[in-house]
Amino acid sequence: MRPDKKAVTDLFTERAQYLIPLFQRGYVWTLNEQVQPLWEDFVDRLEAIVQHQADAAMVGAGRLRPLRRHFLGTVVIGSLKGGSSDAVGNRDVIDGQQRITTLQILLLAFRDLVAPLKDEALIYDLKPLTQNIGRYRLASDTLKVLPTNVGRDVMQALAELGSAEKICERFPAKVGRQYQERPAMVRAYLFFHAMLACYLRGLRYDDVLPDAAADEERTVAHSVIRSIDADIYLKLPGADLPLQVERAHALLVTLREGFQIMSLELEDEDDPQIIFETLNARGAPLLPSDLIRNFIFLHATRNGEDVDELYRQGWQHFDETVDTSTGKGAKFWKQQERQGRLKNSRLDLLLYHYVGMRKCEDLKVAHVFNEFKDWWQDESRDTQRELARITHLAGYFQTFIVPGQASRLDLFCRRLKLLDVSTVTPLVLYLLEHHKPDSAEFLQAIGDLESYLVRRFICGYTTKSYNRTFLNRLLAEMVREQKTDAATLRDKLLSLQGDSQCWPDDEAFARNWCHRALYQGRNTSKVRAVLEALELSMRGSKQESLVLPDGLTVEHVLPQKWQTNWPLAEDTPENQERRRRLLHSIGNLTLVTQAFNSALSNEPFAMKRQEIVTTSLLMLNMHFQAFGENDAWEEAQIVSRSDKLFSYALSLWPRP
Structure with a gap:
């Protein structure tokens, strides 16, 4: 690599275009984390x-020490390719x-801000820094980046529209009453334009505004x-003050003399993929999906x-698909x-499960x-x-992330989320590669998997070995044997032995169903998954198909604080222990809607x-209509009630 120290302006004086390869991530710098700190360094x-x-x-000047230049970091670029008169x-x-x-966006904002000043020196100096001047066949050739x-x-748009007002109109912060986030490059442009305007009017970024609200x-x-x-149009402090042209010239001097950046130009023997992977990029860290995209498309380029x-x-949809559930x-x-305990981007999670499926291994x-x-x-x-x-399975993985209630796969994924079990995902994706989601084979397979998971939860068995069970054993064996059928999966589930892996039989299921304290620790959502499934199973074919609201909560009929209004007939240690155990069992738990008055939870x-x-229309709560005013x-x-619910549970989660 050929190193060269450059000023900001030196980066863009060449009649050339910096091409961001297709396989790299888009622009991700945020105002708070990177853009504003850069402006503070600039000031x-x-x-x-x-x-x-x-x-x-x-x-x-001879009696003063030279000013140090602020180091902006390193850029790695390829050698100049192509180029002709057009x-x-x-x-x-x-x-x-x-x-x-970001630096090009800063220059574009500067160019647009000072254009109304009609200062020929500024216009002359900024034009070649923001535009490749010439007559080109492609309009995009004029772009510096x-x-x-x-x-x-x-x-x-940033290069051609020429003013912050037109940029605001093209990329509004809201349409009607609906707010929408402006693209990151637009946000950076508007921030720089505003900060430059404030500086030219004599204001600093950290000046305190006297009329700001107390909580802002x-x-x-x-x-x-x-x-x-x-706001659709920016509201700037000091907007009525004039722009001072001498301050604009000082800004340009700062761009020329105040910063330096290390430019490393690759030579023929340099491998761009190795360099890309090993460099520690300053700013927003690269995600696994960024590195994978870079790797795939560089492979395709070669x-x-x-x-x-x-x-x-194969990839554009990952960059552009909008999350309609947020409305933003x-x-x-x-x-x-x-x-689990960590948060990652949805694309990283998809690729995590995809690689786990391909390698049949648990990964980080x-x-x-x-x-x-x-x-x-x-x-x-084969890249294509x-x-x-990946694209095919991504469509199904969206259901894992945002499950509905329309299909059996929707309900399975909804229950997986509530049960907080994601380690089974690679195995289910493997099945979806070979079966349609409404096929008999797939429906039997996820029915068995759901039965396995719910029964183990009811029996209180550990989930710690699920990664080995689903990946290293079940998935690995099916891939090795080239099996995709539900019968093979069922046989393998039935062969699992010991409390750490077994599929509980009806006897263990019944015993724990009636007497085990399910509602404890972090099990609230898991209990809700079971109760929701029971609710749906209790609805007959003649009833309306109602969607369960997301706001349902688990309620103890006999309250957790029962001592005042729910006394024991005989207050003995044995009876207290029995009540404590049954208090959190399935027979004492139900779902209530948001309309339920929580203030009555501990009442008689x-x-x-x-x-x-x-207040409730749920079938789960029809049971209580049979009770009279004086019933206990x-x-x-x-x-x-546990016994009655168990008949539904056996039908919902059978074991051969």
Whole structure:
């Protein structure tokens, strides 16, 4: 690699285009984490340069130490390729695309802000830094930075529209009454434009605004960020003050003299993939999915494949699919999702389960890229075929993430989430590769898996060995034997032995169903999964198919604080222990709607029963309509209800 220290302006003086390879992630820098800190560094250098110039005017520049330049980090770029009279040459950006893109956005905002000043020197100096000047066949050749497909239209708009007002109109913060997040590049542009405007009017980013609300951050910068998020047009402090052209010239000097960046240009013998993986990028860390995307498409590039077409068919949907459940225009696969104790992006989780399925091994999300690379390089892979496989399973994985209630797969995934069991996902994805989700084979398979999981929960058996059970044993054996049928899976489930792995039989299921304290620790959502399934199973074919609301909560009929209004007939240690055990058993638990008056939870049964019956339409609670005003709810009634519910449980979760 050829190293070269450059000023910010030096990065863009060449008539060339920085090309962000298709396989790299889009622009991800945020205002709070990266953009505002960069502006703060910029102001620090700007003020130091202004002070240095003032001191030099007084005592002479020769008597002052040279000002240090602020180091902005490193960018790794490819050698210049192509270029002719009607086509601009380009350089691939191997590392540092966030930094290069941000600096170009800063220059575009600066150009647009000072344009109304009609200062010829500023216009002359900024034009070649923000535009490749020439007559090109492609309009995009004028761009100094060409992002990945996801950001190209945005960058084109920033380069061509010419004002913050037009940018705000093209990318509004809300449409009607519906708020939507502006693209990250637009947010950076608007922030820089606002900060530059404030500086040219004599305001600093950290100046305190006297009219800010008491509960708000009171600085200029925070006011601007709030406006970017909420207003169609930016509302800027000091907007009635004039722009000072001398301050604009000081800004340009700072860009030339206040910063340096290390540019590393690759030579022919350098491997861009190795360099990309080993460099520690400053700023937002690379996710496993970023590294995997880079790896796949660089592999395709080396093989001479049509990378643009591969991206459109096999990856673009991961970048652009909108999460309709939020109503905020957020990207579905970028959203964070909790599985177990950790949160990761949905795309990282998909690839984590996909690689686990392919390798039949339990992995850590942090190791997914290396595991994916090992699997990919284990044999020759067809890029188009593998992307099609990932895309196919991604459609099903969306149901795992946001399950509905329309299909059996929906209900299975909903119960998996409530049971907090994700280790079975690779096995289910394997089955979905070979069966349609409404096929008899698949329905039997997930029915058996659900029975296995629910019975083990009811019996209180550990989940710690599930990774070995589902991946290292069941999935690995089926892949090795090239089996995909439900009968084979059932036989393997039945062969599991010991409390750590067994599929509990009816005797163990019945014993624990009636007497085990289920509601304890972190089991609330798991109990809800069981009660929801019972509710649906109790509905007959003549009843309306109602969707269960997400706000249902688990309620103890005999309350946890029973001592005041629910005394024991005989207060003995044995009776207290029996009540304690049955208190949290399934017979004493039900679901109530949001309309339930929680203030009545500890009241006598007559009052509580009346509240449940009058506010709930659930079949689970029809049981309480048979009770009279003077009837009791005690241990015998709890056991009786458990027995009735067990008949539904046996039908729901059978074991051959």
